[in-house]
Amino acid sequence: MNTFFTQIRVQIEVLILQKSTHLAFVLTLLFSFVFNCTFAQSVNKGHITGKIIDSVTNTAVDFATISLFKIGIVTPFIRTSADEKGTFTLTGLPEGTYRLTAGFFGYRIKTVENILIGAKTANVSLGAIMITPVQHQLKEVTIQSKVPILESKIDKLVYNVTSDLTSQGGTATDVLTKVPMVSVDIDGIVELQGNANVRFLINGKPASIYGSSITDALQTIPASQIQRIEVITSPGAKYDAAGTAGIINIILKDNKTKGVNGSVNISAATRLENGSVNLNVKNNNWGISTFFSGNDQLNSNIVNTADRLSFNAAKDTMNRYLQKRFTPFSRNGYQSGFCFIWNITPKDELTATVGINHIITHMTGRTAQDQQTYLSSGIVLSDIGSERISATDFGENADNWSLNYKKTFRKSGRDLNILYSSSYSKNTNYDSQITNYLNGGYPSSGIQSNNPGNDRETDISVDYTEPVAKGFQIEAGLKTVLENINNSVVTDTLLNNGTFINDNGQTYKFNFKRNIYAGYVSTSFSLFNDFLNGKAGIRYERTDTHSDLLGIHIPIDNIWSPNLLVLHKLEETQSIKFAYTYRIERPDYDDLNPFLDIIDPHNIATGEPLLKNEIGHKFELGYNKTFANNSSVYIGGFYSYNNNDIQSFTTFYPVYTANGSNYYNVSLSKSANIGSQTIVGINLSGSATVTERLTLRTDILLLSKNNSVPGLPSVGGFSYKANLNVTYRLSDGLIAEAFGIINSKRTDFQNIRPGSYIYTFAVKKQLFDKKASFGYTTTNPFNQYINQYSSAYGTGFTQTNLRQKTLRSFGITLSYKFGKLKTNDGDNDAKT
Template identity: 30%
Template sequence: MVCMIGWCTIGNAQKKEFTLSGTILDKGSNQPLEYATVVLENLSQENEITGGVTNAKGKFDIKIASGNYRIRVEYLSYITHIIENQQISKNTDLGIISMEADVSALEEVVVTGEKTTVEVRLDKKIYNIGKDLTTSGATVSDALNNVPSVTVDIDGAISLRGNENVRILINGKPSALVGFGSNDVLQQLPADAIDRVEVITSPSARYDAEGTAGILNIVLRKDRTLGFNGTVNMTAGHPIFSRMTSNLNLRTDAFNIFGTLGYDYSESPGNGLFDNTYTSGDFDRILESRDILRQRQGHNLNLGVEYYINEKSSIVGSFFTRQSDDEDNTDIVYDRFINNVLDSESLRVENEMEDAHAHQVALNYENNFNSEGHKLTADFQYSYDKREKTTGIDENIVLPTSELIDRETIFEIETQNELLLQADYVLPVGDSQFELGYRGDFEETVTDYRLENLNLDTGEFEVDEGLTNVFTYMENINALYTQYGNKWKKFSFLLGLRLENTQLKGQVESDFDEEALEEALGEDIDLNFDENYLGLFPTVNLIYELAENENITLGYNRRINRPRGFFVNPFPSRSSIINIFQGNPDLDPAFANAYDLGYLKRWEKLTITSSIYYQKETNSFEIVQEETGETTPEGINIIRSVPINLSTNERYGTELGILYNPKRWLRLNWSINAFQFVSEGNFNSVEYGTENTSWFSRFSSKLTLPGKIEWQTNANYRGPRQNAQTKYKGVFFMDLAFSKEIFNDNATLAFNVRDVLNSRKRFIDTDTDFFTSDGELQRRERQWALSLVYRINQKKERGKRERQQDFDDDGEGEF
């Protein structure tokens, strides 16, 4: 007879007692198994059974009488470990006992409720978003849009608490997935490749100091379940959309092979309309109407092997590659007015072809010296990203006459090489933990840009030597860090310090007009620069447990925002004939101090998370618009957007999240984030300071209907916001999804509609001394999709075993 709560011993009380101890670990991950059951059967005394359970570190310590015992270690969904004829005549330490997951047992585990979980740790919140119906067949960007505190706009720009300066990591490291400072690839990778998302608003010293808003770490799937298993997801939708992905895993005693293979094709129609007025130039009003079609086609492969050298150490090698062939077609009609009378009309046709491929290889070595958390890890990662883009632009007058007025072709080749080296050493001392590490990031981006214009007189294309250039940008970062954490009764803390040296280096090769660039950007601008910054970045993270399911957290950290390559490239883009973007080589890094106070409380059916935060950033970036003094061949004033360093930016905010499960068949989730920011500073004698208050909120409900059909609704609202020159109106959008298990729960059929109301648009209102613009832009129209997920050697997991983590894990709750 085994008693799970409280153990009674039946035996000879006069026998001398000894201590039996040991540690229970998961064989694949070497993570401790808390609440594993240790059953002791005295073979010399019939019916004498005793035992105990493991603590948060997987340890057990049991007082037993001398004798000959049969020891049985049990844990839910793991193969029982048995030790026969263990003679106890003295204090005995069994050492590490590794347990293997039982595939057949896993298939029998069906926990109703299917809940997304959040783990609150000293420096992060970890969201498991894999069970969200609305992301079935969707992309990583779509999935991130359902994570609390995170928003993704129509262009794919990711914000954390309303701040776009967020660092995106893949598996804890920079990745070829987000090369060139762009998140385009995240709009193409399948959401079902994600295992979890870590929202790190108060990063510890272990992480790169980049990102004043914080860090989003996207952890991809790497299943360790014994045997062969996986999933295959097939999706089709309208507008034309198809995707097929497979996540497969093969696990043996010696190694684990995991991989994700995907293919996708989509056509996304979009549109835009802008009403522009000018205080000078040939025209006082121009209506700009856009018709957009974006085609995406790509393949991606993520393949890895984990080899278990022994019970304490392992090495992981992985390879990622992404090939894509994209095409964007945009037709822009310009209606030009003089005194509100239509004067002329032109048509601009843009065709952009892009062939891109990214590759990444990574090696990770981990040695767990013991089960206490004493370990050494070492990482090597190399990424290569190349994009070849050809853009053809035709400008035609269609009213009052019909004629070609301009034709140009842009050739761009961008290559990026990035090397990462990291070593991390963790030494536990009692209940405390000391950590020391080094990290080096070395990145080089080369942009080769050539512009050819059609000579209308000769009919031949000629190279524009003034804008053709090669711009090389290097960012080299060396960092040393240390941190110390401890737990005393209900109080936990993690203190860290990071020393970083940043080298930013730029070099221009071009026959450009240096005087023209100096006139636009300033005489003191150095187009070939080499700058070094040395800084200390302290972090403080605290947790106090008010009760078992209630805690308060406090965090402080200092962060840096380094300018990316396109922000410092001085040569103007040509994506629009009247609005150009020009980088600023004089842009300096921005620095921020951030504070966060959080509160979490859990009841049986209700979970509340909340926080208030404050951040002050110096030298903050702002993109401003100004006149260039130039006009198009038709006489339209050309407006320039340029990033600058403002003096300060202060941000205050609060957020609240509520999850309520009133019934087993109903789950409600609501969150809101409100913030205010105040900025000040000037550029070229113009004041660009502003003050703005905004908020965003999301609501999600999940309902089980008759026939075991599940219905999920996600509603989002983003309040209006503004900077010194531009206002963005509020927007509401909603997603719906339905799913049903089929084929004896071996597969899931799901139907979802994203942007049901077709309202996910950007409404923009710009007001300056020289022009105004009132417009809207929709990059992707309403889309529906039907997907089928088939599981190989898996049953649908509707729950997760709850497990306490290391001392820096404050527990796991529902969210």
């Protein structure tokens, strides 16, 4: 009977492959159900298990296609998919000899022959099945790595930094400018699909291990330390619900090759200096790795020119406030880390990590100011000139540690993960400004502020995966996040006699505590004979927030965050996918802090402790195609809708009174839940191997953004980001590359953000049997400044701005690798 059902199902599947009728598809479902019910009662129940691994990166290939053939039959006996961890189990197999194939779009098909299921070999474990990315091999040369620079997987896009030449000597921020769907402005602010609410992870852990300022941290991580960047625009239920834009996971380098190996990277440039050292020791059941890296961003000058007009209809007057500020800026920092991996048994692994991060930024400023008041008829009532001298120093020391236990079981795909991670950062922030008036007989005024604080976060999580049936598994987990921020501000005001006295109204302490308790259930599935693969899940998070503000009670917040992702493989090299996610953006510490920042008395900022979470819904539809010559293309569209949108709202005050003091012509910026924001976008990215020597990559992001506020006109507009990367092999071991990017201006709520363009040229020569390399890189060599024009507006005022920043740079890089650089199977190229 089993043979009878098998023959019928094979004949129907042939009809499906020939795309004969819809009836064949329905009959397949019916006969598959009857067949499986009958076959399950068979006394011959063989099993085949295995795990699909990328032969280059040594990572699991999620949802790879598995086909099992009986010898002599050309149509699959069973076709299914691996789970999200690359594992698969084929059950209920009758005795016989089989052939198994494994593949995924972007990979070559791997075939395992002569698999015997019999009375003595009922359970067959194939172990790790290594499949190789489709790659166009250049003759007589291997460039950097066999890893393609872009990989599109079911739930994420992977950008392999080791294949990127123009990022040499740069930082993580420079690398992110190359990543599809990601935009970075010249100050290092990162957006994903037009949304700045990005959740950053480092090696899969919260980026809090790098302290409180992720923008500063990204600009102190050398590009030479990064292995790859994973962009997850529609995260599953396993991930924290925070971050309406999605997740960017930065994976640092980790060589798992047995033996001793390491690398040294040094770069020197007119704008930035980098250096890093890596050392790895790996034995049979244990491994140790350590690194030290640091960089120094040399003085770069920033020039800001602002022209603000304000109106007072009651007095029939206008005020014009002109500013021109010169701001030299510098940043330096270092990171170091240690990792110990112990394979206690073949199924028990313990990983311990310790890391430190140190950042210092220094900024001084000299601002020329002119404040004019005049009637609408043009008669000048007053004209006050002044000069403000300011300084800002920021320092951060962050420590982090983690302990991870992973348990695998005899049943393939079943595993348990327990992770404890904690970070502690100590910050110092000093600001000062003194204003000297050039006319009018006004006394000098000034303020200085010392703001130390610390941030402690502890994460504890437990994750369990259970393969329930062929093509279906369940994952569940629990997590606790404990965050505690303590901050104290001491502010002094300048007296007429030139001394400073404490300002009680601006001297305060703000303690903030947030606990998050979460749980989730997620499934990975393969339906209709591998017609659809996907993930679905739901996450619950309870947030309990407290502060020491008198009279302020922040209510407990409960959210349910569902997600769905489905993928259909049109063939082995192309697929389409659809995804929906529900995510939130919690207000951070600065958004909630109600105390005034009055370092610039004409531009004051404050927070709102009763802010609500921003709620985000995102829908995505994407198409991916890879080609045999290592070319690929991705086309995606998305729609996101955020409610309770957290924005900074600016209001102009002719006179603003705070703590008994009057401030004149003030723009007050306050965090608020302002209406909703809608983003519709299209992303086109791809790479093309034009010839053996020439490769092109491009990424184009088109956005339409709309901000809607009740009672006010909608604000928004069209914007774009486009880049092009050209790589050319001049000779064996000599490569040249050019990269250019354009970010258009963007209209946000109350302001128009400026656009920018950056272009980079690089060349790299490999030496000493490709164990060493020398490179030269230049950025914006023909432009001293990046000129950025922007504007802001609100009730009773308008403002135009010109910002000029130095980005021009010339530099060299040196790198050297030592020790054993090849794995036993030879898949990782030593000559890089």
